[in-house]
Amino acid sequence: MEKQKPEEPGEYVYVAYITTxxxxxxxxxxxxxxxxxLKNRRKRK
Structure with missing residues (x-):
């Protein structure tokens, strides 16, 4: 069984679908x- 990476800090977005x-x-x-x-790539002001 492989180890999981530790959780990275940051905000995440949950989406029902992804468009390629x-x-x-x-x-x-x-x-x-x-x-x-998905990790939120937009920076908050």
Missing amino acids: RNGRRIYASHYGLKAFR
């Missing part, structure tokens, strides 16, 4: 998930 560069949508529900967790 070619316009295709990948839905979390197709992978048995409710949402994908």
Whole structure:
């Protein structure tokens, strides 16, 4: 069993689907998930 990386500090966004560069949508529900967790790349002011 491999070790998981420690949690990185920062804010995360949860989304139900991801749109790829070619316009295709990948839905979390197709992978048995409710949402994908993405690190928020936008800086807060």
